[in-house]
Amino acid sequence: MITFDEVTFTYSGADEAVLRDMDLRIGEGELCLVTGRTGVGKSTLLGAVNGLVPRFTGGHLHGRVEVAGQDTRDFPPQEFAHLVGVVGQDPLAGFVTDTVEEELAYGMEQLSLRPEVMRKRVEETLDLLGIAELRHRALRTLSGGQQQRVAIGSVLTTHPKVLVLDEPTSALDPTAAEEVLAAVVRLVHDLGTTVVVAEHRVERVLQYADRLVHLTGDGGVRDGDPAELMLDSDVAPPVVHLGRLAGWRPLPLSVRDARRQAAGLRERLSPQLPDVPSTASTQRGPESGAGLTARRVVVSYGSLIAVRDVDLELRRGEVVALMGRNGSGKSSLLWALQGSGPRRSGTVDVAGSDPGELSARAARALVGLVPQTASDLLYLETVEAECAQGDTEAGATPGACRQLLDGLAPGVPGDRHPRDLSEGQKLALVLAVQLVAAPEVVLLDEPTRGLDYHAKRRFTESVRALAGEGRSVVVATHDVEFTAGAADRVVVMAEGEVVADGPTADVVVSSPAFAPQVSKILHPQTWLTVDQVAAALAPQEASA
Amino acid sequence: MSSSRITAGLTARFRIPRSLHPGAWWLWALGMATAASRTTNPLLLLLIVAVCGYVVVQRRGDAPWALAFRMYLLLGAFIVFMRVVFRIVFGGGQGETVLFTLPEVPLPEWTAGIRLFGPVAAEQLLSGLYDGLRLATMLVCVGAANALANPKRMLKALPGALYEIGTSVVVALSVAPQLVESVQRIRRARRLRGGTQRGMRALRGILIPVLEDALTRSLALAAAMASHGYGRTGRTAPAARLLTGFLVLTGLLGVCAGLYGVMDSSVPAYLGAPALLAGLAVATAGLLLGGRRVRRSRYRPDRWRTAELLTVAAGVTAGALMYVTTKVDPADLYPSLSPMTWPTLGLLPALTVLVGLLPAWLTPPPALTPPQRAGPEHDEPARTHPAAEENARRETSKETVS
Numbered sequence: 018m019i020t021f022d023e024v025t026f027t028y029s030g031a032d033e034a035v036l037r038d039m040d041l042r043i044g045e046g047e048l049c050l051v052t053g054r055t056g057v058g059k060s061t062l063l064g065a066v067n068g069l070v071p072r073f074t075g076g077h078l079h080g081r082v083e084v085a086g087q088d089t090r091d092f093p094p095q096e097f098a099h100l101v102g103v104v105g106q107d108p109l110a111g112f113v114t115d116t117v118e119e120e121l122a123y124g125m126e127q128l129s130l131r132p133e134v135m136r137k138r139v140e141e142t143l144d145l146l147g148i149a150e151l152r153h154r155a156l157r158t159l160s161g162g163q164q165q166r167v168a169i170g171s172v173l174t175t176h177p178k179v180l181v182l183d184e185p186t187s188a189l190d191p192t193a194a195e196e197v198l199a200a201v202v203r204l205v206h207d208l209g210t211t212v213v214v215a216e217h218r219v220e221r222v223l224q225y226a227d228r229l230v231h232l233t234g235d236g237g238v239r240d241g242d243p244a245e246l247m248l249d250s251d252v253a254p255p256v257v258h259l260g261r262l263a264g265w266r267p268l269p270l271s272v273r274d275a276r277r278q279a280a281g282l283r284e285r286l287s288p289q290l291p292d293v294p295s296t297a298s299t300q301r302g303p304e305s306g307a308g309l310t311a312r313r314v315v316v317s318y319g320s321l322i323a324v325r326d327v328d329l330e331l332r333r334g335e336v337v338a339l340m341g342r343n344g345s346g347k348s349s350l351l352w353a354l355q356g357s358g359p360r361r362s363g364t365v366d367v368a369g370s371d372p373g374e375l376s377a378r379a380a381r382a383l384v385g386l387v388p389q390t391a392s393d394l395l396y397l398e399t400v401e402a403e404c405a406q407g408d409t410e411a412g413a414t415p416g417a418c419r420q421l422l423d424g425l426a427p428g429v430p431g432d433r434h435p436r437d438l439s440e441g442q443k444l445a446l447v448l449a450v451q452l453v454a455a456p457e458v459v460l461l462d463e464p465t466r467g468l469d470y471h472a473k474r475r476f477t478e479s480v481r482a483l484a485g486e487g488r489s490v491v492v493a494t495h496d497v498e499f500t501a502g503a504a505d506r507v508v509v510m511a512e513g514e515v516v517a518d519g520p521t522a523d524v525v526v527s528s529p530a531f532a533p534q535v536s537k538i539l540h541p542q543t544w545l546t547v548d549q550v551a552a553a554l555a556p557q558e559a560s561a
Numbered sequence: 562m563s564s565s566r567i568t569a570g571l572t573a574r575f576r577i578p579r580s581l582h583p584g585a586w587w588l589w590a591l592g593m594a595t596a597a598s599r600t601t602n603p604l605l606l607l608l609i610v611a612v613c614g615y616v617v618v619q620r621r622g623d624a625p626w627a628l629a630f631r632m633y634l635l636l637g638a639f640i641v642f643m644r645v646v647f648r649i650v651f652g653g654g655q656g657e658t659v660l661f662t663l664p665e666v667p668l669p670e671w672t673a674g675i676r677l678f679g680p681v682a683a684e685q686l687l688s689g690l691y692d693g694l695r696l697a698t699m700l701v702c703v704g705a706a707n708a709l710a711n712p713k714r715m716l717k718a719l720p721g722a723l724y725e726i727g728t729s730v731v732v733a734l735s736v737a738p739q740l741v742e743s744v745q746r747i748r749r750a751r752r753l754r755g756g757t758q759r760g761m762r763a764l765r766g767i768l769i770p771v772l773e774d775a776l777t778r779s780l781a782l783a784a785a786m787a788s789h790g791y792g793r794t795g796r797t798a799p800a801a802r803l804l805t806g807f808l809v810l811t812g813l814l815g816v817c818a819g820l821y822g823v824m825d826s827s828v829p830a831y832l833g834a835p836a837l838l839a840g841l842a843v844a845t846a847g848l849l850l851g852g853r854r855v856r857r858s859r860y861r862p863d864r865w866r867t868a869e870l871l872t873v874a875a876g877v878t879a880g881a882l883m884y885v886t887t888k889v890d891p892a893d894l895y896p897s898l899s900p901m902t903w904p905t906l907g908l909l910p911a912l913t914v915l916v917g918l919l920p921a922w923l924t925p926p927p928a929l930t931p932p933q934r935a936g937p938e939h940d941e942p943a944r945t946h947p948a949a950e951e952n953a954r955r956e957t958s959k960e961t962v963s
Contacts, residue, residue, distance in 0.1 A: 073784045098790025110778050111785030113732070115713075122860030127790035129858045136861070172789070357752045378755045386753050393750035396769045410755040436773070450754065 018179060018211045019043040019066060024080035025236075026061060026070065035061050037236030039080075043228070045178070046209040048202070050222050050243070052252045053232030054469045055439050059215040060106075062232065063181050066213060067101040068094045085178055099128055101179045102172025106187075108164045109157065117159075117167050118152045124175045135174075142170045146200050161343045162193025166200060173204070180204065182214040186221050187466055190342045190495045191530045194221055201225075217469055220254030220498065220534055223247070224271030244268045252470055255498055255534040258547040262554070275538045282550075283539055285557065291522065291542075291549045308333045308489030309354065309384070309458045314363035316349045316513075323349035325513040326363075331458060331489035336480055338504035338521070339493040340531055346513040347493040348389060351460045354491075356380040367458055382411075385456035389463045391447040392435070400438070400446060401431040407450035422449035425479050441472030448479070459483055461492045465499045477503040501525065501533035501545035521545065575868065578928040580622060583710030584718055585869035590706030592876025593917050596883040597698040598824045600894040601691040604906045605914060606698045610637075612918045613705040620920065621708050622927040633704025637697030644693030648685045651675060656684025658901065684898045691896070718863055728791075732782065736775070743774045801850075808847025815840020823884075872920040882913040 021041040027034045035058035043049050051059050064070035068089035071078045082089045084100050102124075105111045114120045121142055125135045143149040146166045151159065156167065165185055172180065182201070186194035202225050204210045216222045223229075229243040231250055239246055244267050247257045256275050260268045263282045269275035309331040316324035324346045331337060339347050352358025354365055356372030357380065365371050372380040388394070397403045400422075407418040422429060426445035429438065435446060444464055451459070461480075465473055473496075480503050483490050494500060500507060500521065507524040509517040509531070517524050522543045525531045535544050544550050590613075597609050614630075621627040649663070659680045666677035713734075716727040747770045751763070786792075819837025822829075886909055887894060893907035 067788055069784050069788060073780070073787070094784075094787040095790050095793045098788060098793065101788070103785070103788040105781060105785060107781065110781035113728075113782065113786055113789065113791075119860065124789040126858055126860055127793055132858060132860065132862065135858070139860070175790070352749075355753070357749060377752045381753060381755055388750055388753065390746070390750075393747050393770055394754055396766045407754075454755070 018045045018047075018085060019213070020081070020083040021065070022081040022083070024065065024078065024082060026058070026065065026076060026078045028074070028076040031076075034236050036065075036232075036238070039236075039238050041230065041238065041240060043211060043213065045211055046205060047227045048205045048212045048214070048225055049228045049230055050219070050226035051213065051215040051230045051232065052219055052250065054234055054252060054471060055217075055441065055467070057232040057234045058236075059232060060183055062230070063103075063183050063213060063215055065089070066179065066181050067097040067103055068092070069103070095127075098124060098177075099175055100177055101181060102169075102175065102177035103181045104165075104168045104172060104183065104185065106184045108168035111168060112156045112164075112171075115155055115157070116152075117148065117154050117156060120156060120167060120171045121174050124171060128175055130175075138174045138176075142174050145173070145203070146170045147196070160193070162189050162196055165189065165193075165197050169197070169200065177210070179211045179213065182212065184216055184467075185214060187217055188463075191497060192342060194218075198222065198225065217467065218254075218496070219252060219470075220256060223254055223257075224273075226270075243270055254470075255547050256538065259535055259538060259550065262547060262551055272534055272537045275534075279538050283542060286539065286542060286544065286550065286553055289553045291544050291553070306333055307331065308335075308367070310366045311354060312364045312366075314350065314353055314365065315361040316346070316353045316359055317361045318359070323513055324353060327510075327513075327515055329354075329508070329515070331491060333457070333487045333489055334484050335506060336484045336490045336492065336504045338500040338507045339491055339510065340495070340497075340500065340507060341510035341516075343495075345510040347510055348462055349513075350510070351386060351462050351491065351493055354458075355384045355386040355460055357386070378410075381451070381454045381456060383456055384458040384460060385451035385454060386460040387444070387447050387451055387462060387464060389466075391444055391464070394447050394450060395435040395443070398434055399431065400429055400433050400435060403435055403446060403450060404431075407453045410450075411453040411455070413453045413455075418449050418453045421452050422446055424482075425449055426475070439472070440467035441469075441475065444468070444472075444476065445479070452483075456488070458489045459491070461490070463493060463495070465494055465496045473499055474502075497525065497531050497533045498546075500531070501536070502548070507531070576925050578926045580711065580714075580863075580927055581620075581709070581872060581924055582718065582863040582865055582869045583712075583715035584863075585865070585872040586709040587706045587715070588873040589876030589917070589920060590702045590709075592873075592878070592880035593705070594699045594702035595824065595880035596914060596917070597695060597702060599883045599887050600910065601695050602894055602896055602904045602906075602910070603691060603694055604904050605894070605910055606694045608906075608911065608914045609698050609917070610634075610701050612914055613701055615918060616921045617705050617708050620924055620927055622711075623929050624711065626712060627708050630704050630708035633701050633707070636704075637701050640697045640700065641690065641693035644689040644696070645686060648689035649681055650677060656682030656899065658683040660686070684901060687901065688898055714863060717859065724857065736779075739778065740771065740775060743771045747771055747774075805847050805851035808850065809844055810847075812840050812842070812844025812847055815843060868924045871923045875916055875919040875923070879913055879917040882916070883910065886910055886913065 019041070020043075021039050024036055024039040024041075025034050026036045039062075051062060053059050061070050061074075064074065065078065065082050066084060066089075068082070070076070072094060084097060087097065087100065089097070112120055113123050118139060121139045122135050125138065130138075140149075143152055146169060148163065148166050148170060151163060151167070156164065159167065165188075169180070169182070169185075180201070185197055185201070189197065198221060201212055201214070205212055205225075214222060223243060226243050228240060229246045229250075230238060230240040231246055231252070232238055233251075247253055247268055247270065248261070250257075253261075256269060256272060259282075260275060260278075263279075265275070265278045269278060307330050309329075311327065311329040314324055314327045314329070315322065327350060329350075339350070341347055349358060353360040353363075353373070356365070356375065357377065360373055365373060367383040370379075370383065372383045375383070395403055397406060401419075404418040404422060405415065407413075408415050411417075419431070422445060425448060426442050429442050429446065435443060438446065448459075448461075448464075465476065468476060477499065480490055480492065484505075492499075492504065504521045506519065507517070507521050508515055509524060509528075517528075522545060525533065525545070526536050526540070526543050532540075533545055535546055535550065539550075544553075593609055593613060597606060600606065614634075617630050621630070659682050662680040663678035665679040668675060668677060713731060716730055719727045744767060747767050750770075751766055815836055817840070818832055819834065819840050822831075822833035822836055883894075890907065890909070893905060893910055896902060896904035
C-alpha cells in the first residue's frame with residue numbers, strides 16, 4: 018500500500034539527512050507503529066506519506082514515495098486526499114470549520130461527493146467513532162479526546178485507504194486514549210484501513226501494532242515484527258523492560274501476555290516488599306515541615322466551579338502527582354496555588370504569606386509554575402539571552418540560570434534559538450528560568466508531554482533532585498508510568514474535588530486507569546516500576 | 562379525502578421549523594432598505610423599522626449573531642442623534658422658524674459658508690432628523706438581515722467561483738478569537754516570569770510568542786486543508802482565471818453604480834436600472850464561467866423553496882411599489898419643510914411597507930438549538946486556559962447525564 022524506495026530526506030540548511038536510504042513497504046490493513054527518540058524524524062516520515070514533506074516543509078527528498086501506486090513527486094498533497102487521511106499532533110490546529118458535522122463533511126465537499134452520499138457517510142462516521150451526540154457542537158468546546166476522535170472522523174469520511182496519525186494520544190488521559198485507540202483498532206479490523214501511527218507513549222499502542230518501524234536516529238530504519246524488534250530497541254515500554262529482565266520469550270507486548278508468563282516472577286518476588294523511594298518525607302525528620310498549605314480553595318469561571326473546596330498540604334521534600342481526567346480542575350488548582358490564576362475563596366499559605374496577595378515577582382519567589390505550554394514563557398532569540406533575562410528577573414547573580422540549566426540538561430548550546438531545542442531541553446530551560454527565583458514550591462503542569470523515555474527518565478531524576486533539596490514539587494500529569502517512577506504521593510481530582518490522596522502505591526495500584534504496567538502485571542503485589550523489580554532481583558541473581 | 566385536510570397537511574409540512582436560505586433574508590432586507598431610501602417621511606420610516614423589528618423577533622434563531630439586532634437599533638439612534646447635533650453645530654441657518662440662538666463662534670474669512678452655532682431653526686433640525694432617520698432605517702434593515710441569516714451559511718451559499726474568498730473569510734473569522742486567546746495565555750505566562758517589564762519590552766515579550774503561535778497555527782491549518790483536498794482543481798489555465806476575475810469585478814462595479822442610480826433619483830436615468838442590469842449580467846457570466854471549473858459539492862446546502870421565494874417577493878414588492886409611488890405621488894413621501902407641515906401617512910405607501918411584514922407568517926419558524934447545547938460556556942475560549950479544563954469537565958459530566 019505504502020512504498021518508500023531509497024528515500025533520503027534532508028531539511029534545508031541541515032548537514033545530516035533525517036532519513037537515509039530508507040526502504041519500507043507497508044501492506045494493506047496493517048497497523049504500523051513508528052517509534053524512535055524525539056527528533057529522529059518520525060513526523061517527517063509520516064508527512065512524507067502524502068507529500069506534505071517536502072512540499073510544506075521545504076528540504077530535499079531523494080527517492081520515491083508511493084501510495085497505492087501514486088507517486089508523491091507527481092501530485093500535490095491535495096490529490097492524495099482520497100487515499101491518505103492525515104491527523105496532526107494538535108487536532109484543534111487542523112480544524113477548518115467550526116462545528117463537528119461541518120468538519121466531517123469538509124473533506125467530502127472537496128472531493129465533490131454527491132450530497133446524499135455525504136449525508137450517509139457523516140451519519141456512519143458519527144456512529145463508528147461514537148460521537149453522534151456531539152454533532153452540532155462547536156469544535157473548540159470539545160474535550161481533547163473528543164477533538165481527536167472528530168479529527169480522525171473528518172479524514173475517515175472520504176474513505177481513505179491509509180490513515181496517518183501523529184501522536185494521537187499524547188495529550189489525552191488514559192481513558193480518553195483508550196477510546197481513541199479502540200476506534201482506530203476497529204477501523205483496521207472492520208474496514209481494512211492501513212494505519213501508520215507515531216507515538217511516544219509506546220505502551221499504549223504497542224499491543225495493537227502488526228509491525229514496528231523503528232527509527233534509529235542516524236537516518237536508518239529497522240522494521241519488522243514488534244516482538245522481535247523490541248528485544249533490543251532503545252525505545253521500549255515498561256512491559257518490554259520487565260520481559261527482558263525476566264527473560265520471557267516470546268517477549269510480551271501487552272499486559273495480558275505478560276501476566277500469563279508472570280507467575281514465576283511473582284513467586285520469586287513474593288518474599289520481598291518494594292523499596293519505597295528514599296526521599297519520602299517520613300524519613301526526613303524534624304525539618305520536613307509543610308511547604309504549602311491550601312485551605313478550602315475554590316476556583317470558578319462565571320457560574321462554573323472548576324475547583325471545589327480543595328484542602329491540600331504539600332510537605333517539604335515530597336513529589337506529588339496530581340492526576341485526573343482532562344478537565345478535572347488540575348490546571349486551575351495549580352494556577353490558583355501559584356497566585357496568578359483566579360481564586361474565588363480559600364487561603365494559600367507558603368512560609369507565612371499568601372502568594373495570591375503578593376506581587377507577581379514576590380509570588381514566583383515562593384511558588385514557581387511551569388505551565389502546560391512551557392514555551393509560552395520563552396520569547397528571546399537565544400538560550401543565553403533567556404538565561405540572562407531569567408537572572409535579571411529574579412535578581413540573581415549572573416550565570417545562575419545557566420548553571421541550573423546545566424544541572425538539569427547538560428550541554429544545551431547557548432547560541433541556539435529556544436524554538437529549535439528538543440522538547441526535553443525546552444522544558445529544562447523553562448524550569449531553570451523558574452528555579453532561578455529559588456521557589457520553595459515548584460508546580461509543573463503536564464511536563465512529560467512530548468518527552469521520549471530517555472528524556473522522561475532524565476526529567477524524573479531532576480524532579481527527585483528538586484525534592485531532595487527540600488522543595489515541594491507538584492506534577493499534574495496523565496502519565497501513569499512517570500507517576501509510578503517519580504511521585505511519593507498521588508492526588509486524584511475529579512469534578513474539581515480531591516477524590517483520592519495517599520502514597521503512590523496505595524492510590525495507583527487499585528485503579529484500573531492509573532495503574533502502571535508493572536503493577537498490572539504483578540498484581541496483587543505492589544511493584545510500580547521495573548527499577549524496583551530489578552533492585553529486588555539483583556541480590557538473588559548475585560547469590561545464584 | 563377533503564381538500565381542507567390536504568391543505569392542513571401541506572401547512573403542517575410547511576411549518577416544520579428550519580432556517581431559511583440566508584440569501585432570501587438578505588434580498589428581503591435590501592427590498593426594505595430600498596423602500597426606506599425612497600422616503601423621508603418619519604412615520605413611514607418608523608413603520609419600516611417596526612416591520613423589520615417584528616419580523617426579526619418572530620423569525621430569528623438563538624445564535625449569537627441573532628442577538629445583534631439590538632446593537633443595530635442603538636447604532637441607528639446614535640446616527641439620528643449625531644445628524645441633529647451636526648445641524649446645530651454647523652447651522653447653516655436655513656429656515657425662518659428660529660427656535661433659539663446660540664452664540665456664534667467667529668471663524669476666519671476663508672471658511673466662508675461654514676458657520677459654527679448661531680441661530681437654530683426648526684426646519685434645519687427637522688431636516689437633520691428626517692435625514693438621519695432615513696439612514697438609520699436603512700441600517701436597521703441590514704441589521705435585520707444579519708440577525709435573521711447565519712453569516713457563515715451566507716458565505717457557504719456564495720457561487721462556486723467565490724468559494725476561495727468565502728473560505729478565507731471563514732478562516733479569518735476563526736483566527737480572531739484564537740489570537741485573543743493566545744494573547745491572554747501568554748500574558749498569564751509572562752506574569753509567571755515576574756512580569757517586571759513595562760512598555761515596548763513587555764509588548765515584545767507578548768507579541769513575539771503570539772505571532773509565532775499564529776504562524777505555526779496557520780501553517781498547520783494550511784497543511785491540514787491541503788491534506789483534506791482543498792484546492793484540488795487548482796490546475797486551470799491562468800488566462801481563464803484572469804478572465805473570470807475581470808468579469809466578476811467589472812460586473813460588481815456595474816451593480817454598485819446601478820444601485821446608486823436606483824437609490825438616488827437625481828442622477829441620469831441611464832445610470833439606474835440599465836447599469837444595474839448590465840452589471841448583474843456581466844457578474845453572472847463571470848461567476849458561471851468560474852463556477853464551471855469548480856468541482857466541489859456542498860453538504861446539506863440551503864435550498865430555495867416556497868417560503869424563500871415568498872420572502873424575497875415580499876421584500877422586492879415593498880421596494881418596487883415604493884419606487885413606483887415616488888413617480889405617482891411623492892407628496893406623502895417627502896414632507897414639506899417650508900412651510901413646515903405635519904407628515905401624513907398615505908394609504909398606498911403604508912400598505913406598501915406592510916407587505917414587508919408578510920414573512921413573519923409566511924415562513925416556517927426558526928429551528929432552535931436544543932437547550933442543553935445552547936449556553937454561555939460555548940462562547941468562552943477553550944484550550945490550555947484553566948477554564949478549558951473546566952469546560953471539558955462539564956462536557957463530560959453532561960455526557961454521563963445524557
